[in-house]
């Protein structure tokens with residue numbers, strides 16, 4: 001079992017380079033199934049969700065080769081099954097994308113129920129609604145979703161709520177369907193645009209990605225391409241908050257500042273300085289942090305995937321802050337861990353956190369409960385007095401490439417340590 005040990009209280013300084021976006025890259029890897037020729041993906045992050053997506057492709061017969069760091073060659077022509085193995089599927093949400101891509105290419109898919117962060121209910125009814133609109137049928141077999149279609153025919157799809165996953169799957173299932181599909185109330189996240197750009201670079205006809213109406217005219221053939229993943233908005237936001245929480249001065253490089261706007265605005269409300277440059281942002285603090293309100297929303301609103309990290313910053317901001325989680329119904333499980341570090345955070349009705357700022361947090365043994373909760377605890381540990389020991393760091397490794405090394409380069413005292421199961425390491429400082 002691996003843990004992070006962080007001796008906190010050191011302001012972060014320097015430049016950190018942001019990797020390719022997890023939530024774009026997992027979709028790009030799955031989307032490659034739709035192609036009739038080999039593709040090369042660049043700027044792919046070295047994270048465990050990507051390893052699992054690539055394992056799924058290999059297990060289905062695709063040729064997958066790491067050309068060099070971040071560059072992956074995928075030849076989907078040798079795929080010989082439409083069944084996704086259980087082991088990889090159940091640990092991540094992105095496995096649901098194999099439903100849309102296998103259905104879109106082979107008109108059939110068998111995919112175990114997707115996993116991912118435990119944030120409350122995460123049904124896939126809207127994904128299935130999209131598949132049905134295109135002519136597919138579905139049933140649950142041995143704990144897996146089985147979808148099938150004799151042929152896929154373009155149609156109008158209206159989502160009941162804004163959903164990233166179902167928007168992705170509707171694109172995947174319709175990109176080779178006959179005729180035109182119109183997706184309404186579509187998600188507008190940068191990773192939706194990235195996937196549409198990737199498929200268009202293969203010859204797909206997708207228009208409107210990034211707005212709430214996406215029009216897709218089905219094509220018969222998709223040719224090979226080379227495509228680079230966008231930078232990770234959430235990884236960047238996490239380092240922005242870490243810089244602020246430690247009262248440091250950090251340049252976050254290789255980013256698209258426009259994607260970070262909702263985070264930048266809230267940081268400035270707290271009194272944090274953010275300077276936007278062409279492909280980087282600089283974050284520094286020269287006065288006490290102030291309270292604010294945050295409400296998570298679909299893009300371009302404040303991202304739910306930044307909520308735990310930002311709430312952690314607010315535990316150290318002067319005054320009372322209010323954070324409302326609008327996307328998921330159980331995304332405050334990290335609050336109990338932050339309380340162990342001295343945070344004053346209470347949860348009202350599962351949806352709202354009331355945070356009373358404290359002078360400082362103090363290091364403690366804590367457990368990551370999911371990916372962003374884990375990132376939040378890393379930020380808390382970096383800012384806290386003394387030593388913090390974080391367990392369950394495999395959650396963090398799902399979405400952050402070499403987070404310990406990147407933080408060390410910014411001056412943090414963080415170590416990844418292998419500890420025997422049930423062993424606790426003596427805490428000091």
Ligand SMILES: CC(=O)N[C@H]1[C@@H](OP(=O)(O)OP(=O)(O)OC[C@H]2O[C@@H](n3ccc(=O)[nH]c3=O)[C@H](O)[C@@H]2O)O[C@H](CO)[C@@H](O)[C@@H]1O
Nearest residue numbers: 023093094121122123124125126127163164165166327328
């Ligand atoms: C791999 C990936 O990209 N994961 C992201 C994706 O998750 P994911 O695609 O699962 O999130 P969705 O946007 O689909 O979910 C938004 C809301 O819609 C609900 N819903 C969704 C689908 C459905 O069929 N029925 C339904 O009720 C969900 O329970 C949730 O309350 O978007 C989330 C919201 O930005 C992010 O937190 C996740 O990091």
Ligand SMILES: C=C(OP(=O)(O)O)C(=O)O
Nearest residue numbers: 093094116117305371372
């Ligand atoms: C919730 C997240 O991921 P997933 O949907 O893969 O569980 C996330 O990236 O914060």
